[in-house]
Amino acid sequence: METIENIAGYQNYWETTSVLWNDELNSWAMDQASTQCYDSSLLDGAASTIASKNMDSERKRRKKLNDKLLALREAVPKISKLDKASTVKDAIEYIQDLQEQERTLQAEIMELESERLKKDPGYDFEQELPVLLRSKRTRSDQIYYPMSYPIEVHEVSYSFCTGVT
Amino acid sequence: METIENIAGYQNYWETTSVLWNDELNSWAMDQASTQCYDSSLLDGAASTIASKNMDSERKRRKKLNDKLLALREAVPKISKLDKASTVKDAIEYIQDLQEQERTLQAEIMELESERLKKDPGYDFEQELPVLLRSKRTRSDQIYYPMSYPIEVHEVSYSFCTGVT
DNA sequence: CTGGACACGTGAACC
DNA sequence: TGGTTCACGTGTCCA
Numbered sequence: 001m002e003t004i005e006n007i008a009g010y011q012n013y014w015e016t017t018s019v020l021w022n023d024e025l026n027s028w029a030m031d032q033a034s035t036q037c038y039d040s041s042l043l044d045g046a047a048s049t050i051a052s053k054n055m056d057s058e059r060k061r062r063k064k065l066n067d068k069l070l071a072l073r074e075a076v077p078k079i080s081k082l083d084k085a086s087t088v089k090d091a092i093e094y095i096q097d098l099q100e101q102e103r104t105l106q107a108e109i110m111e112l113e114s115e116r117l118k119k120d121p122g123y124d125f126e127q128e129l130p131v132l133l134r135s136k137r138t139r140s141d142q143i144y145y146p147m148s149y150p151i152e153v154h155e156v157s158y159s160f161c162t163g164v165t
Numbered sequence: 166m167e168t169i170e171n172i173a174g175y176q177n178y179w180e181t182t183s184v185l186w187n188d189e190l191n192s193w194a195m196d197q198a199s200t201q202c203y204d205s206s207l208l209d210g211a212a213s214t215i216a217s218k219n220m221d222s223e224r225k226r227r228k229k230l231n232d233k234l235l236a237l238r239e240a241v242p243k244i245s246k247l248d249k250a251s252t253v254k255d256a257i258e259y260i261q262d263l264q265e266q267e268r269t270l271q272a273e274i275m276e277l278e279s280e281r282l283k284k285d286p287g288y289d290f291e292q293e294l295p296v297l298l299r300s301k302r303t304r305s306d307q308i309y310y311p312m313s314y315p316i317e318v319h320e321v322s323y324s325f326c327t328g329v330t
Numbered sequence: 331c332t333g334g335a336c337a338c339g340t341g342a343a344c345c
Numbered sequence: 346t347g348g349t350t351c352a353c354g355t356g357t358c359c360a
Contacts, residue, residue: 050347055339057349061250062337068253075260083335085226088233091256095240098263105270112277215332220354222334227352248350 073079073087076094080086238244238252241259245251 051340053348054341058339058351059337061350065250065253066337068250068257072253072257072260075257085230085233085335088230088237088253091260092233092237092240095237095256095260095263098260098267102263102267102270105267105274109270109274109277112274112281116277116281216355218333219356223336223354224352226335231352250350 069084069087072091076087076091078094079090234249234252237256241252241256243259244255
């Protein structure tokens with residue numbers, strides 16, 4: 001009523017068909033809302049450019065977060081509700097579940113390995129073991145950063161991210 | 166200019182001191198923004214109630230998603246940036262990393278166990294094994310729901326939400 | 331019809 | 346300084 005009539009006509013909800021609009025066919029907001037109502041018309045050109053810039057940036061940011069949230073949802077099995085907050089909540093529970101299970105599996109591996117070494121002490125295990133036991137020390141979830149200094153970790157994280165992916 | 170001057174004066178950014186305002190001391194928005202500018206004053210009482218109701222619900226929803234996102238950030242050990250989208254992105258990478266590591270560990274466990282059984286076939290492994298091998302079949306990430314029926318899970322999620330907060 | 335969830339534009343703050 | 350991120354209020358839609 002007081003602002004411009006931004007009836008974008010967003011057809012369904014947050015996600016139409018739930019996995020199908022990841023990065024393609026995002027033409028609904030760009031066609032309906034921007035080029036018809038805004039985009040340097042019916043506004044004086046001095047402040048319209050910065051407003052349009054801010055608007056476009058905000059639109060991009062919103063879409064990026066929604067895409068990430070959607071990708072998170074498809075990375076997590078067993079989603080309780082198709083909500084944003086529920087998606088994050090289920091992801092948290094799933095992460096904690098995976099962490100606990102990993103601790104369990106590692107304890108079990110250590111148990112099995114120690115038992116095997118105890119039973120057969122002179123065995124040549126370096127030949128047969130598939131290198132997985134040494135590589136699990138360098139995993140990212142075993143480091144547990146102290147989480148108190150948000151500085152100077154950018155370089156480490158960046159090198160790790162590019163090293164893994 | 167066209168809306169009411171909602172200068173809430175939010176002191177820093179999305180999160181002040183990053184873990185300290187989980188559910189306590191959220192009095193900044195409730196004191197500054199709501200009770201001074203809105204809350205059934207300087208508006209005609211007919212539409213102000215529904216607007217205030219919608220506003221309050223939206224505020225609650227926003228805070229809930231932010232809390233979940235913050236909890237997700239503290240569940241993920243390595244955060245690249247203190248962004249919302251980056252938080253979700255790092256969570257996705259961490260989840261995929263954990264899933265891959267879990268497959269690796271399970272393969273290794275199967276390898277060790279089959280080797281142990283092959284080497285000592287008549288061993289009483291039911292006594293010594295610490296029950297972990299049977300319980301890993303019933304984990305939640307091994308079930309892989311078909312992800313097609315979003316019904317009849319409302320009660321479960323709701324009772325969990327009220328139990329947590 | 332009411333409550334909940336969402337996208338939107340906008341001003342402000344940070345870097 | 347400009348770009349980026351954020352919270353906010355509002356209108357709309359749907360169960």
